[in-house]
Amino acid sequence: MVQIIRQQKSDEGDKSTQKLVAELREQSAENIAAKLSEKTGIPYVDLHIFPIDSIDVQNIPEEKARGLKIACFQKNGNLVRILFFDPQSPEAIEYVATLAKENNWRISRYVGSDSSLEKAWGKYKKENLVENIDKYRLSLTGEDLEEFEEKFKDLLELKNNIGTIPTTEALGIIIAGSIKMKASDIHLEPQEDGVRLRYRIDGILQDIGSFSPKIYSSFISRIKMMGKMKLNVKDSAQDGHISIDLTQVKEAANVDIRVSIIPGNFGESIVMRILNQSETLLQVEDLGLRGLAFEKVEKQVTQPNGLILTTGPTGSGKTTTLYALINRINNSGVKIITIEDPIEYRISGISQTQVSKSNYTFSEGLRAIVRQDPDVILVGEIRDKETAEVAIDAALTGHLVISTLHTNNAPASIPRLVEMGARESLIASSLNISIAQRLVRKLCPDCKKKYQPAQETIESLKKIVSAISPKAKINLPEKIDYLYQPVGCPNCHNLGYRGRIGIFEVMETSKEIKQLIHNLASEEEILKSALEDGMTTMQQDGIIKAIEGITSMEEIWRVTGKINILPDEE
Numbered sequence: 001m002v003q004i005i006r007q008q009k010s011d012e013g014d015k016s017t018q019k020l021v022a023e024l025r026e027q028s029a030e031n032i033a034a035k036l037s038e039k040t041g042i043p044y045v046d047l048h049i050f051p052i053d054s055i056d057v058q059n060i061p062e063e064k065a066r067g068l069k070i071a072c073f074q075k076n077g078n079l080v081r082i083l084f085f086d087p088q089s090p091e092a093i094e095y096v097a098t099l100a101k102e103n104n105w106r107i108s109r110y111v112g113s114d115s116s117l118e119k120a121w122g123k124y125k126k127e128n129l130v131e132n133i134d135k136y137r138l139s140l141t142g143e144d145l146e147e148f149e150e151k152f153k154d155l156l157e158l159k160n161n162i163g164t165i166p167t168t169e170a171l172g173i174i175i176a177g178s179i180k181m182k183a184s185d186i187h188l189e190p191q192e193d194g195v196r197l198r199y200r201i202d203g204i205l206q207d208i209g210s211f212s213p214k215i216y217s218s219f220i221s222r223i224k225m226m227g228k229m230k231l232n233v234k235d236s237a238q239d240g241h242i243s244i245d246l247t248q249v250k251e252a253a254n255v256d257i258r259v260s261i262i263p264g265n266f267g268e269s270i271v272m273r274i275l276n277q278s279e280t281l282l283q284v285e286d287l288g289l290r291g292l293a294f295e296k297v298e299k300q301v302t303q304p305n306g307l308i309l310t311t312g313p314t315g316s317g318k319t320t321t322l323y324a325l326i327n328r329i330n331n332s333g334v335k336i337i338t339i340e341d342p343i344e345y346r347i348s349g350i351s352q353t354q355v356s357k358s359n360y361t362f363s364e365g366l367r368a369i370v371r372q373d374p375d376v377i378l379v380g381e382i383r384d385k386e387t388a389e390v391a392i393d394a395a396l397t398g399h400l401v402i403s404t405l406h407t408n409n410a411p412a413s414i415p416r417l418v419e420m421g422a423r424e425s426l427i428a429s430s431l432n433i434s435i436a437q438r439l440v441r442k443l444c445p446d447c448k449k450k451y452q453p454a455q456e457t458i459e460s461l462k463k464i465v466s467a468i469s470p471k472a473k474i475n476l477p478e479k480i481d482y483l484y485q486p487v488g489c490p491n492c493h494n495l496g497y498r499g500r501i502g503i504f505e506v507m508e509t510s511k512e513i514k515q516l517i518h519n520l521a522s523e524e525e526i527l528k529s530a531l532e533d534g535m536t537t538m539q540q541d542g543i544i545k546a547i548e549g550i551t552s553m554e555e556i557w558r559v560t561g562k563i564n565i566l567p568d569e570e
Contacts, residue, residue, distance in 0.1 A: 040087050066121060069084070241259065256275040305397075443497060
């Protein structure tokens with residue numbers, strides 16, 4: 001028995017040593033690549049923190065890329081960025097030069113580690129999500145396998161039996177599968193060789209599978225019937241709404257589905273937005289705000305009047321933030337009325353209304369709402385001059401107005417309102433706070449992996465973070481030893497990410513900013529004043545979350561659009 005215990009301890013020690021050696025090799029790999037960059041004068045890049053498009057990778061055949069230890073990781077027009085493991089390899093240099101001549105490319109070379117190359121080469125794989133999930137069966141046993149079968153058995157069997165399953169049942173499986181995988185949208189897209197099925201999971205579209213156009217025609221008819229749309233209309237867009245009861249799905253009993261159908265080259269394309277009414281509304285504390293930004297939002301959402309704007313592009317989580325703010329102040333002593341397009345989630349205790357194309361637009365509805373004696377008004381979106389003027393007027397006459405606006409950052413909300421036709425003096429008097437945001441995927445806590453980046457990467461991140469004002473009330477990291485990267489496991493459907501969180505910049509309309517608005521200051525001047533007042537940019541907020549292991553640097557660059565920060569080879 002003693003001998004067995006000693007052997008077990010020895011085996012555990014060997015495994016621990018092997019793991020340590022592997023980590024040390026990976027830690028040194030990035031620094032070795034960075035030193036090679038310094039020696040050769042060719043820029044270094046760490047692809048663990050850089051978003052790579054699978055389409056760009058395809059510019060070099062996989063066999064050649066692996067054989068020559070190179071990878072195309074970005075293509076903008078005729079500028080092609082290629083990673084080299086050995087930038088002095090004659091074979092690799094000759095091959096890339098030939099490609100450049102044949103395609104009229106302008107090549108920019110970079111040095112990177114073998115780990116970065118493996119990440120790029122992984123983009124050659126075209127397996128769909130269901131095939132990846134199916135592989136889990138090989139590694140699961142007992143209760144884990146039973147839970148897996150309960151969640152995904154129907155979806156896995158659908159791809160093989162879709163021709164024999166009744167249309168209604170097949171459609172139910174597709175919808176139930178999307179809910180179990182926590183997808184926000186279902187995309188059914190006719191292609192030349194079939195119909196592609198994709199789910200949008202945590203903001204990213206994932207291939208699920210495909211089926212024949214013949215089967216799809218019955219799908220369209222069924223969806224149109226359920227959504228109360230016209231069956232015989234195939235050459236124009238239609239919108240519908242489906243309410244279903246999925247009591248057999250533990251994650252959702254009541255689901256509303258917004259359906260959009262548009263005509264296309266190979267047939268009608270369908271997108272179904274899943275609105276799971278059983279999902280709990282987020283609290284303000286759960287959005288991802290911190291420090292001074294959180295304090296400012298908490299302060300302004302309890303003000304008796306004024307305008308609160310959440311800004312960002314479509315899909316950036318603005319509506320979720322609106323609902324969280326409303327949820328924060330929803331009580332029996334406050335009258336809250338909303339005007340939305342459409343009503344996405346039903347909230348008890350407030351009056352929710354929906355715009356109509358004919359006689360209840362945002363501006364008309366807002367005028368009517370003001371006569372209903374509300375304390376708080378939620379306007380789904382400020383789209384035009386009329387709505388902006390009515391919203392500002394309501395904010396100046398004793399109401400707290402919460403709405404959204406499409407801008408790229410918080411300071412841009414002011415020139416956007418001016419562009420719509422709102423008067424500068426009224427904007428300065430009414431706008432309490434502007435909240436710009438994006439959504440980033442959170443690393444799966446069960447499989448995320450830490451690695452040590454090159455010192456060059458660490459210094460670049462420190463430089464960005466150090467620019468944050470002490471007024472922001474954020475505990476900045478004293479040192480950056482590690483960053484984190486996605487891996488993939490059964491708990492995250494092998495994606496490496498699970499769930500999303502916001503990255504924010506919050507600009508309160510201070511006395512200085514009010515004066516700048518009166519003086520018709522530029523967006524840059526307003527931004528400078530906001531930063532001096534303690535505002536943290538979305539990029540800075542995201543980098544801090546990446547350093548803490550909440551998300552990855554790759555996600556931050558992908559979402560903030562800062563992918564052209566790389567120096568080109570001189």
